Amino acid sequence: MPVLTSREDEKLSVPEFYAGKSIFVTGGTGFLGKVFIEKLLYCCPDIDKIYMLIREKKNLSIDERMSKFLDDPLFSRLKEERPGDLEKIVLIPGDITAPNLGLSAENERILLEKVSVIINSAATVKFNEPLPIAWKINVEGTRMLLALSRRMKRIEVFIHISTAYSNASSDRIVVDEILYPAPADMDQVYQLVKDGVTEEETERLLNGLPNTYTFTKALTEHLVAEHQTYVPTIIIRPSVVASIKDEPIRGWLCNWFGATGISVFTAKGLNRVLLGKASNIVDVIPVDYVANLVIVAGAKSGGQKSDELKIYNCCSSDCNPVTLKKIIKEFTEDTIKNKSHIMPLPGWFVFTKYKWLLTLLTIIFQMLPMYLADVYRVLTGKIPRYMKLHHLVIQTRLGIDFFTSHSWVMKTDRVRELFGSLSLAEKHMFPCDPSSIDWTDYLQSYCYGVRRFLEKKK
Incomplete structure (x- = not known):
């Protein structure tokens, strides 16, 4: 009598797919990584282990980093209801930039023997990282992980987290769920990075993409696509990832990236002008929706033999x-x-499509008032603070000018089709279709999350 595999038994639910399986996660200590680790543990209670690649950082040992990681209120419901499940997280010391990911022989053996699903979320998220650094982390780190996965005995699916903006150039306003041509020749870029690429060469290589982050993520998609020949492979492209919409904590977030920083600066009167139009779309997606899609897509594609990426x-x-x-x-x-x-x-601010006007208005309505405010503070015996804040605002705005001044439509037919195929119970457990989001309600909880979790206010 034949034994049913996960693909032959189409009735397997998402939690049932992950039952007894072990997951290897890179980037697990990041914003998105934290959310899908918590969600996997909570909603897939029979999962075996989550192996998490982690390195020492900022004079913190690996154990100290893990302790800080679990102190986050994000894990409160697990601590209250099933604290033992947190012991399923197994730390794997390593580094995405080190040869063979910095794995010891013993840890490599464990991964090769035990892992069924890989979630690759590790990346540098600095938009204007020097190309050699972005290449080493985003491209070479993924290349080593792909090579490792091909040797895994139980591997069923490789999930790669890319970005929706890896293919959003100034001349492409609609982005489909397809693999677009690479922005540059991979071998050529490798050689330039190896020989020492200049800023001028980097600018030419970007080929319409705004920064080294989106450029290297676009190249990495092609590495990942080649992997489909060996292992079922999925690419998830989130857009602007923002606070949790539903669970475990409405409004939760842990960094100022994405739309958060510039929105707060503008609302507080620190930023008075934005490059772009008021009607431009900001493609916001709640972080729990991204995590849910990662988990669901992995479960529904794991083990499936297909030539389709x-x-x-x-x-x-x-x-x-x-x-x-x-x-x-x-x-x-x-x-x-x-x-x-x-x-x-x-709230007094303006939009403009002209860079010269952006600069002029910034000087008149931002820099000058902040400079005068600092002069006043000095005269009254206080430490100046506003010009330092102004510098931070300008650096933040420079990083996103390209995105606020353009508007894209990211097609999601495949996501909505996948969500539509889920049972009612799975839809409730893993919402990932943004069609029904009430933006007023969501943005209010987003603001609350900024106050509570970033500004530490009640």
């Missing part, structure tokens, strides 16, 4: 768009309501 755009712009004006409005109203602005007249 599955790519999912985890985005909101094509089915439920939200504008730049709407986001700034909600953040500003929250700031006024909670009296948390820093400069007078919170």
Whole structure:
């Protein structure tokens, strides 16, 4: 009598697919990584182990980093309801940039013997990282992980976290769930990086992409695509990842990246001008929706023999768009309501499509008032602070000017089809279709999350 595999038994639920399996996660200590680790443990209670690649950082040992990791309120419900499940997290000392990921022989053997699913979330998220550094982390790190996965005895699926903006150039306003041509020749880029690439050469290589982050992520998609020949492979492309919408904690977030920093700066009166139009779409997606899609896509594709590389755009712009004006409005109203602005007249700002006007307005309405405010502080015996804040605002804005000044539609047909195939119980447990998000309600919880988890206010 034949034994049913996970693919032959189409009735397996998402939790049943992960039952008894072990997962290897890179980037697990990051914003998204934390969320899908918590979700896997909580919603797939029969999972065997989650092996997490981790390195020493900022004078913290691996054990100290793990202790800090689990201290996050994100893990509160697991600690209260099933604290023993946190012991399923097994630390694997290593480094995505080190040869063979910095794995010891014993840990490599464990991974080769035990792992069924890989979730590759490790990446540098600095937009303008020097190309050699972005290449080493985003491209070479993934290359080593792919090589390791091909030797794993139980591997069923490799899930790679890319970005929706890896293919969003100034001349492509619609991004489909397909593999686009590489922005440059992989071997040529490798040789330039090896020989010492200059800033001018880097600028030419970008080929319409805004920074080294999106450029190297686009190249990495092609490495991952080649892997489909060996192991069922999935690419997930999140857009602007923001706070948790539903669970385990509404509004939770742990960094200022994405839309958070510039929205808060603008709402508090520190930023008065944005490059772009009020009607431009900001493709925001809740972090729990990304984590849910990762988990569901892995379960529904794991072990499936197919020549098709599955790519999912985890985005909101094509089915439920939200504008730049709407986001700034909600953040500003929250700031006024909670009296948390820093400069007078919170919410007074303008949009412009001209860079020269952006510079002029910045000098008149941002830099000059902050300079005068610092002069006043010095005269009254206080430490100046506003020009330092202004520098941070400008650095943040420079990093996102390309994104606020353009508007894209990221197609999500495949995501919505996948979600539609789930049972009612799975849809409730793993929501990942943004079609029904109420943006006013969500953005209000997002603002609350900023106050509670980033500003540490009640």
